[in-house]
Amino acid sequence: MSEDFESELRAALRPVEPSAEFSRKLLANVTAGEAAPRKPRKLGPGAGRPLVWWFTASLAACLIMAVGIQQHQQQQRLRQTGLEARREVEQALRLTSQKLNLAFEAIKSQSTATDEKSGV
Amino acid sequence: MNEASDLLDAEFARARSGERTALTALVQAHQRSVYSLALRMLGTRDLAEDLTQEVFMQMSANLRGIASNRHLGFWLHQVTSHRAIDQLRRRSRLPMASLEDGAEFFSAEDQTDPLLQRHLRALLAHLSPPARAVLLLRYQEDLDPMDIARTLDMPINTVKSHLKRSLEIMRAESTRISPERCEDRST
Numbered sequence: 001m002s003e004d005f006e007s008e009l010r011a012a013l014r015p016v017e018p019s020a021e022f023s024r025k026l027l028a029n030v031t032a033g034e035a036a037p038r039k040p041r042k043l044g045p046g047a048g049r050p051l052v053w054w055f056t057a058s059l060a061a062c063l064i065m066a067v068g069i070q071q072h073q074q075q076q077r078l079r080q081t082g083l084e085a086r087r088e089v090e091q092a093l094r095l096t097s098q099k100l101n102l103a104f105e106a107i108k109s110q111s112t113a114t115d116e117k118s119g120v
Numbered sequence: 121m122n123e124a125s126d127l128l129d130a131e132f133a134r135a136r137s138g139e140r141t142a143l144t145a146l147v148q149a150h151q152r153s154v155y156s157l158a159l160r161m162l163g164t165r166d167l168a169e170d171l172t173q174e175v176f177m178q179m180s181a182n183l184r185g186i187a188s189n190r191h192l193g194f195w196l197h198q199v200t201s202h203r204a205i206d207q208l209r210r211r212s213r214l215p216m217a218s219l220e221d222g223a224e225f226f227s228a229e230d231q232t233d234p235l236l237q238r239h240l241r242a243l244l245a246h247l248s249p250p251a252r253a254v255l256l257l258r259y260q261e262d263l264d265p266m267d268i269a270r271t272l273d274m275p276i277n278t279v280k281s282h283l284k285r286s287l288e289i290m291r292a293e294s295t296r297i298s299p300e301r302c303e304d305r306s307t
């Protein structure tokens with residue numbers, strides 16, 4: 001039974017020849033190294049899927065790029081703001097230091113004058 | 121058989137060196153196998169012709185990467201099966217050949233039950249794409265399970281399991297359409 005069934009299956013699945021017209025076109029195209037124009041086929045369900053897929057993929061790629069560019073610009077802005085703040089703090093510290101030096105000098109000269117007057 | 125094989129090996133060597141007549145001979149030698157596999161995997165002549173052409177164009181472009189005519193046979197089975205499985209997966213609602221569409225599927229040499237054979241071919245459409253490829257490589261191309269496993273890049277046990285399960289399904293379904301035939305043969 002099993003062998004008979006397998007024989008039936010072998011007979012059912014015996015290889016078939018392609019049509020002579022297709023065979024001729026195939027040989028011509030393969031030896032010429034170029035694909036033959038395909039027959040127009042009726043649009044069925046799923047026929048437009050590759051196009052939809054490409055459109056969706058392109059849209060997704062554009063969105064990812066836009067988000068990436070925006071994030072990069074925001075990071076640049078934050079970095080710029082940080083650098084400006086650092087410069088301002090450094091400037092403020094420099095001015096404070098100068099003022100303290102002046103105050104120290106004034107106190108020091110006043111103290112020397114007082115000592116001279118008192119004859120120490 | 122050996123002479124034919126030697127002849128094809130010589131044609132293969134000449135085709136690799138760029139001789140067009142040898143390339144033609146190679147295509148003629150292998151087109152029946154590729155077309156039949158594509159037709160029974162995809163179910164319609166249009167799709168089978170497109171796939172056959174794509175496979176041979178790819179072969180023509182990659183001939184230098186193929187070692188021998190025997191390797192070419194393996195390569196063609198592999199590329200055709202994988203491409204067909206990919207197509208079937210992409211288009212889950214692919215139209216299948218009707219029973220009437222099988223005029224050229226039927227060979228005049230058949231001494232067996234043509235109704236049962238048509239039914240068996242139609243049952244192929246109910247198998248998953250990998251199971252269909254396994255069954256076709258086994259019963260159409262006459263490859264052994266180890267070669268099928270290599271061709272489809274599949275573990276040998278998976279190949280055997282596909283074969284066993286597909287045969288069970290097809291035998292059960294064919295008993296429904298032709299019980300008396302199956303009974304005759306079982307006795």
